[in-house]
Amino acid sequence: MxxxxxxxxxxxxxxxxxxxxxxxxxxxxxxxxxxxxxxxxxxxxxxxxxxxxxxxxxxxxxxxxxxxxxxxxxDPNGESALLPLHRGGTGAADAEGAREALELGALAIQSQVNTNLIEDLAVTGEKVAAHTLTLNKLAKGTPGDVIAYDTDGLPAATRFTANIENSRRCKKISKGNYGMSSHVVSVYLMEDGTIRSCGYGGNNSNGDPAGANTYVPGRVALSHPDVNIVAVYSGHHSHYALDDTGNVYSWGLNDYGQLGHGDTVNRPVATRIEFFVQNDLKVVEVYTIGAAYEQRNTTIFRTDKGYLYACGFNGQGQLGDGTTANKVAPVRCGYLENICQVHIGGGYPTCIHAVNDKGQLWSWGWNGFGQLGLGHTTSEDTPVKSSMTQVKKVLGASGRVDNPNVADNRGFSLVLKTDGTLWATGANIYGQLGQGNTTDLHTWTQIQFPEGDTIVDIALGCGYYAPVIALNDQGEVLCWGYNGYGQLGNGVDDKAQSLPFKPEGEWQGKVTRIAIGGSISHSALVVESDGALWGCGYNGNMNLGVGDATHSHQSAHQCEFRRVLGLNGTIRDWWIHGHSGDWGIRVLYEDGRVDACGHNKDYGFCGTQSGNLHHQGVLAPVRF
Known part of the structure; x- marks a missing residue:
């Protein structure tokens, strides 16, 4: 019992x-x-x-x-209990345990603690009794905190600031295109300019030359190691780095030529794309397909003049070059110029939207449900000027049921205008167009909000099982669309919410950022509110970092947003890596530390465990 x-x-x-x-x-x-x-x-x-x-x-x-x-x-099979060390330590009660856990040295060369050093470095200024500590109870954390343990292996002091090497301090988390990125692989740009990656090694996606999975972030080799990398981007299993001169380097999966090297050969080395060098083009942004169920990889590059170039899959005209043939080297997308924003609809098949510096919308690619908003359902293989103007942000989504034998694709799109109004078009099976019904639309139609809300940001999920979240100018969140796991936070798990509503919670009114994780039906909504993260929805692989693997629609949680546990510092940035149910949250702090939670058992792409892989139930330090 x-x-x-x-x-x-x-x-x-x-x-x-x-x-x-x-x-x-x-x-x-x-x-x-x-x-x-x-x-x-x-x-x-x-x-x-x-x-x-x-x-x-x-x-x-x-x-x-x-x-x-x-x-x-x-660990019920081991001999130790690990503290949920979001505080920078290892959970090890001695130096040997710290070495094993972190795969680096711990402080263990003297027999007594230097209490003066402790008092000088203590963040809170608390003093530590000398007789309770020995130096082999000090374990170095990730990437540079120190935790003191007493003779029972329990914390006896607050953390101390240690020097954090730039090679262990993260500068940027690799991102996708307004949503999730990089299936079961995590990529980071470090302060010393190197790129690190962990997780799945197939297709050389993590940069491992042997194609092996790696459980803690290892360095990705660059074809030109002396360049200054300023940004990293991730698609499904394909990744890109941008240097400060506008050159692009790519590695990983290359099944459709999306790496841009003129072939379909996978690469473990981040290799410079010579097309841009030869044509004297300076790239300022890379757009990848969002991580979603069943991929056909297309990549778009934006230059400093607002020209677009694309390569990869082109089955529905996604490259915008007037054909439907795949391209293994970049080609120009029509004759667009002065483009400042691009969105590639996540999933398959994809629609493409672009906005120029005057707020004019252009659209092309798959249009089977009218998601281009052009008044018809015919796909377009060149960019078509839309009736939509004054566009602040545009998002499109595609998707299908999680059965490769069932060809049931769907797609929809949203436009946020500069006046704070929101417009929708496309498939509407779960009420994701916010019209109070489930009728598909082929032209842009305004969404009416119950209190006349002024919208400042939007996020959407998979194009088939489609939740939507919007943020108004009062820091409040509105939700609608698919709700199979209670991800809308309305206390029920009814699968169709066709009108926007405001879920309740102490986090409401203070929200500064919104996102959606997961694809097919395995999605969840995540918000940042008053320096904390909250999530609601699918959680079967401990994706939300709330300490368990129960979904929000299960009775104990009443379909409410729950606080993400383990947050430890001031957030600089956060992102969601993965798709389907294989996803998790990555948090970058101001001091360069990164915490991760979520799916980790199969490939180790959280980077929080060097072995004995299991899903990461709360935010824990990534072991750079």
Whole structure:
């Protein structure tokens, strides 16, 4: 017996034998720390219980009356309990454990702690009693914090600032195109200009020459190692780096020629695309296809003059060159110029939208459901000028059911105008067009908000199972569309919400950023509010970092947004890596540290574990 509730004891109905049975069962529950796969129904504010829902990663949790706070991560097959060290340490009780966990040295060369050093470096100024500490209880964290442990292996001091080498300090997280990026691979640009990557090695996606999976970020080789890389971008399994002179370097999967090298050969080395050098073109931005179920990889490059060049898959005219033939080297997309924004609809087949510096919209590619907003459903192989003007942001999405034998593609698009109005067109099976119905549209139609909200940002999910989230100028979030995992945060899991509404929560009114993770039906909404992250929806692989693997539509969570656990610092940036149900959150702090959570068991693309892979239930340090 691991969990048991005998309710309120009624002395008029319970005899000695029944009461003894209840008390013995309750004793068993106490001895097992109320162990179970879900929180006990009888939990109250302050209850500590043991979550054993994952075979190789138990979590000790404290219920605070609203949600569970993770106290420890426990390996039931090992001999240690790891602290959920979002605080920069390793969880190791001694230096040897720290070396093994971090694969680097720990401070263990003296027999006594230098208490003066501790007092000088302590962030909070707290003093540490010398007799409780020895230096082999100091473990270096990632990338440069130090945690002190007492003789029982428990934290006895706050963290201390240590020098963080630029090779271990992240500058930028690799991004996709207004959404998720890079399936089961994470890519980072470091402060020293190097590129690091971890996760899936097939197709050389992580830069490993042997094609092996890597569990902690390793360096990606550059064909020209002396250049100054300023940005990194990721598509499905294809990646790109941009230097400060406008040259582009690409590596990974190249099945349609999307790397731009004139062939379809995969590459482990970030190799310069010679087309731009030979034609004296300076690239300022790279746009990749968003990570989604079933990919046909297309890449678009924008130059300093606002010209667009593209390569890769072109089955529906996505390259905009007047043909439907794939291209292994960049070709110009029509005769567009002064373009300042591009969006490649995630999923297959894709639609393309571009906006020039005057807010004029151009669209091309797949148009099977009228998602180009041109009044018809015929695909276009060259850019077509739209009736839509004063465009601030445009997003398109494509997708299909998660069955390669079923050809059921769908797509839709949204436009946010500079006046704060929102417009939609395309497929509407789950009410994602926000019109109060499920009728498809072939022309741009305005979405009416219940309180006349002025919209400042939008995010959308997969083109088939399609949730939508919008942010107004009051820091409030509105949601509609697909809701199969309760991702809209409205307390129910009805699969169609065709009118925008505002979910409730303490985070509302303070939101500064929105995003959607996952594809096909496995999506979730994530928001940043008052320096914290909150998520709602699919969570089967601990994607949301809330300390468990239960979805938001499961009864205990009532389809409400939950706080992402383990946040430790001031957020500089965050992004979502992965697609389908294989995704997670990456957080970059102001001091260059990165934390990650979510899917990790199969390929290690969180970068938080060097072995014994399991999904990462709360944000934890990436081991650079």
């Amino acid at each position: 691991s969990q048991y509730d005998f309710g309120v004891i009624n002395p008029n109905t319970k005899n000695g034998a029944t009461l003894a049975t209840d008390l013995n069962s309750w004793r068993d529950a106490l001895h097992s720390l109320h162990k179970g796969s879900i929180r006990p129904d009888y939990a109250v504010n302050g209850t500590i219980w043991l979550d054993d829902s994952l075979d190789n990663n138990w979590l000790l949790k404290l219920y605070n009356g609203e949600h569970d706070v993770v106290l420890r991560e426990i």
